Amino acid sequence: xxxxxxxxxxxxxxxxxxxxxxxxxxxxxxxxxxxxxxxxxxxxxxxxxxxxxxxxxxxxxxxxxxxxxxxxxxxxxxxxxxxxxxxxxxxxxxxxxxxxxxxxxxxxxxxxxxxxxxxxxxxxxxxxxxxxxxxxxxxxxxxxxxxxxxxxxxxxxxxxxxxxxxxxxxxxxxxxxxxxxxxxxxxxxxxxxxxxxxxxxxxxxxxxxxxxxxxxxxxxxxxxxxxxxxxxxxxxxxxxxxxxxxxxxxxxxxxxxxxxxxxxxxxxxxxxxxxxxxxxxxxxxxxxxxxxxxxxxxxxxxxxxxxxxxxxxxxxxxxxxxxxxxxxxxxxxxxxxxxxxxxxxxxxxxxxxxxxxxxxxxxxxxxxxxxxxxxxxxxxxxxxxxxxxxxxxxxxxxxxxxxxxxxxxxxxxxxxxxxxxxxxxxxxxxxxxxxxxxxxxxxxxxxxxxx
Ligand code: FUB
Numbered sequence: 001x002x003x004x005x006x007x008x009x010x011x012x013x014x015x016x017x018x019x020x021x022x023x024x025x026x027x028x029x030x031x032x033x034x035x036x037x038x039x040x041x042x043x044x045x046x047x048x049x050x051x052x053x054x055x056x057x058x059x060x061x062x063x064x065x066x067x068x069x070x071x072x073x074x075x076x077x078x079x080x081x082x083x084x085x086x087x088x089x090x091x092x093x094x095x096x097x098x099x100x101x102x103x104x105x106x107x108x109x110x111x112x113x114x115x116x117x118x119x120x121x122x123x124x125x126x127x128x129x130x131x132x133x134x135x136x137x138x139x140x141x142x143x144x145x146x147x148x149x150x151x152x153x154x155x156x157x158x159x160x161x162x163x164x165x166x167x168x169x170x171x172x173x174x175x176x177x178x179x180x181x182x183x184x185x186x187x188x189x190x191x192x193x194x195x196x197x198x199x200x201x202x203x204x205x206x207x208x209x210x211x212x213x214x215x216x217x218x219x220x221x222x223x224x225x226x227x228x229x230x231x232x233x234x235x236x237x238x239x240x241x242x243x244x245x246x247x248x249x250x251x252x253x254x255x256x257x258x259x260x261x262x263x264x265x266x267x268x269x270x271x272x273x274x275x276x277x278x279x280x281x282x283x284x285x286x287x288x289x290x291x292x293x294x295x296x297x298x299x300x301x302x303x304x305x306x307x308x309x310x311x312x313x314x315x316x317x318x319x320x321x322x323x324x325x326x327x328x329x330x331x332x333x334x335x336x337x338x339x340x341x342x343x344x345x346x347x348x349x350x351x352x353x354x355x356x357x358x359x360x361x362x363x364x365x366x367x368x369x370x371x372x373x374x375x376x377x378x379x380x381x382x383x384x385x386x387x388x389x390x391x392x393x394x395x396x397x398x399x400x401x402x403x404x405x406x407x408x409x410x411x412x413x414x415x416x417x418x419x420x421x422x423x424x425x426x427x428x429x430x431x432x433x434x435x436x437x438x439x440x441x442x443x444x445x446x447x448x449x450x451x
Contacts, residue, residue: 003276007329010353010387010423013307015274015284016064017056019325019333021045023283024085024139024204025258025269028118033057034262035118036064036269037088037097038285045281050083053099055119060312061262061287062355066323066333068341070120073101076111078128080104085139085204085256088118089168091150096168097122098140098152103129110140110154112169125169131162133177139256141207143235151235153216156203157196158182161236178236186230186239188220200228200241204256209235213296217245217257224253227270229298242297246270249303253280263311266290268301313358313419317444322369322437326355326421329387336438337404343437348378351387352424363417365445368410371397373435378428380437382413384420392416397428397435406438415445 001009006018015022022038029035036056042049052069073083079101086099095115100108109129113122131137136156142164144150150164152171159180162171171177180186187199204219213231216239220228227246230239246255250272258269269287273279288301289308314320322343323333330350336342343352367382377397383389393413400407428434 001274001276001278006276007349009305010327010329010351012305012327013062013355014286014303014305015272016287016307017066017285018275018328019066019323019331020054021275021278021282022054022285023050023252023254023271024256025271025285025287026085026087027258027260027262027267027269028088028090029260029262030090030118033059034061034260034267035088036258036285037070037086039083039085040069041282043282044277047281048082048084049281051081052083053086053097057118060310060314060356061265061267061289061308062310062326063314063324064326065321066325066341067119068333068335070115071097071099071113071122075113075122076101076124078103079111082108084108087141087206089142089144089150090118091144091168094168095122096142098130098142100138100140100154107132107134108137110137110152114169130169131160131171131177133158133160136203139204141205143207143209145209145235149235151207153180153205153207155205157201159201159205180237180239184241186237186241188228188241188243190221197222204254206257206259208259210261210292211296215259217259219255219257220244221248224248225255227255227257231296244300245298246301246303250274251279252283254283265311266292267308270303272303274305310356313356314354316357316359316364316422316442319439319441320354321439322352322424324354325352327353331426338406338438340438344433346378346426346434346437348426348428348431348434350426354422354424356419357422358419359416359442360444361417363415363445364413364442365415366410366412366443367393367395367440368408368443369395369397369440370406370408370438371435372400372403372406372438373397374402375399375430375434376428378426378430378434381423381425381427383423383425384416385423386421387423387425389423400435403436413442
């Protein structure tokens with residue numbers, strides 16, 4: 001997709017993040033929200049130039065709130081870079097983020113960082129790697145079984161696991177690091193005679209249990225990768241190869257699965273190179289909904305631009321973050337001077353789509369946004385259905401006297417009822433960097449006839 005297609009394709013929903021390149025999706029369901037942890041390809045990367053991990057969250061699977069960077073490789077004083085694929089899990093109200101990083105003295109290892117909040121800050125409690133074998137220690141995945149035993153799997157081209165102790169930051173030394181036997185029965189037979197890669201297993205394992213069956217979903221078949229899976233009735237195998245879930249598609253030579261159930265539906269996250277400037281080192285996270293077959297096997301899944309349907313409507317009568325986005329064109333996000341994040345890089349004709357906004361039967365009568373600007377500001381057009389859909393109101397954004405000078409600005413709007421996709425379309429004579437946008441809220445009309 002080039003920039004013009006990006007602008008035109010307002011009906012697209014994949015990739016789900018348009019404001020950054022994101023890869024290696026790791027969803028975590030917690031308290032009625034999906035927290036999506038991603039790695040982060042720096043703009044213009046021509047190698048895996050990756051320094052931090054980002055977090056996005058959603059209560060409806062279509063509008064994703066950007067929480068910014070929640071962990072940087074610098075947090076690990078023993079690391080020098082390569083913030084690759086990680087996974088965060090919750091245990092007893094604490095959040096454990098397992099990540100692979102390049103050590104200062106060379107070679108990848110898996111570290112862990114801990115936080116009291118899913119949004120960080122995450123801190124390295126160890127000051128050294130959690131596990132390392134010296135060979136391809138990347139792509140950790142963690143699952144806590146019903147009996148409380150947690151397992152950490154990882155590796156490329158080998159697949160390793162440890163049994164984590166209850167503290168989640170150490171592992172059972174008696175069992176030690178176990179190398180999984182990669183057999184054709186367990187992981188599919190690979191053509192060729194690479195002794196290190198006798199099976200389809202490549203990297204990016206995603207380990208979980210559903211209805212008593214353990215799943216290992218992973219990037220497979222070499223470069224370019226597809227996504228395959230194996231199952232077992234035990235958390236440590238033996239594994240049975242079950243086939244390819246997602247064929248090689250998209251313009252990224254890697255792929256990386258993340259699977260979760262949320263509000264009664266099943267979701268499959270992956271990445272491709274679909275954004276403008278995208279490719280193997282500038283990737284983007286996408287999601288598809290699917291149903292398991294009655295026997296627990298996966299259907300074949302293809303990459304789509306439609307993505308998924310909302311599982312809930314968005315309430316416009318509470319504070320909503322401007323960086324809660326279903327699809328956007330042109331804008332970026334940044335840490336806000338007041339804390340949290342805000343939308344920036346707002347140019348003339350850029351837009352944000354927020355899906356499935358429920359204005360209710362009484363309807364909205366006014367709109368308020370928190371904005372800041374140094375130039376003459378501009379306008380936020382409020383439109384329904386598309387960037388040139390029905391105009392229900394226009395908010396004038398004045399010069400607020402500085403980007404740190406946040407002001408609440410309001411406008412009355414045409415009474416709007418029902419559920420709509422809402423578009424904020426930005427306009428301004430200055431053309432570039434019109435203003436910044438922190439949050440917004442509609443006010444409900446006074447109910448008529450005492451309704
Ligand atoms: O994102 C860097 C590496 O590329 C990951 O660790 C692999 O899974 C592949 O996606």
